[in-house]
Amino acid sequence: MxxxxxxxxxxxxxxxxxxxxxxxxxxxxxxxxxxxxxxxxxxxxxxxxxxxxxxxxxxxxxxDVDDDLDVNVAQTNAVVLLYALGLHNEDLSGGTTAQDFFGRVMFALAEERDDTGIPASDYRHHPQGLTLIDCGIRPGYYADVFGRLSALAAEAIRLGRDIEWC
Missing domain, CATH: 3.10.20 (Ubiquitin-like (UB roll))
Structure with a gap:
């Protein structure tokens, strides 16, 4: 998801x-x-x-708006991003004005954050014998995504539209 x-x-x-x-x-x-x-x-x-x-x-x-600038992330990463933006809720969906979103993204970009990444790993110790795989997070991931969210917000401001996520 x-x-x-x-x-x-x-x-x-x-x-x-x-x-x-x-x-x-x-x-x-x-x-x-x-x-x-x-x-x-x-x-x-x-x-x-x-x-x-x-x-x-x-x-x-x-x-009536192209989706080229859309930013799609895994739900696990969305939780981290939405917390950093101060927009987290249980169903991981919502919306706000483009100006509000842009300000939140700028603040998140300015915050000190460990963006060195998390290595991928697999867990074979599951009680039912399943292998669970964590793909990790590449170094620079958050800077990249916040940069893309910034571009999305800037275009929404230009168009006079809100930002939505779900």
Whole structure:
């Protein structure tokens, strides 16, 4: 599971999906005027595309703000980030103004923080014989993520939108 920090956006009324047949995902815009007709158009594509027919695809609403600056992190890392931002809650979701978020990110960047990383490890001592793997955290992770959150907040300020996460 993960948490994504994003700029508040609104649906445009258009729909799309990602086709994964070939070298990589290709975003396909649908000509549908409703979600139901978009699902029908996708079903017709899946009938002709072997990859999408096997693995499926899902219709997505086109939003009025691009998601290129979105920051997606593992839930465990989100807890640490949200505590550092003073925004932690039990369900790891929420929202605030871009200006408030930007200020919190700037404060978090200025704080002294051990950013040397945590090595990956696996635990084989689980009572049921399972191997639990902790992937660790690479050195510089927090500086990188707070830098990306700063860019996200700056764009949200420019657009006059809030920041949301869930």
């Amino acid at each position: 993960s948490v994504t920090f994003t700029i508040e956006s609104n649906p445009t009324g258009a729909f799309q999906f990602d086709c994964h047949d070939g070298l990589g995902p290709v975003r396909i815009q649908l000509n549908a005027s409703s979600y139901e007709s978009a699902v029908q158009e996708l079903a017709a594509h899946e009938a002709q595309c072997a990859t999408c027919g096997i693995y499926g695809a899902c219709v997505q609403a086109v939003r």
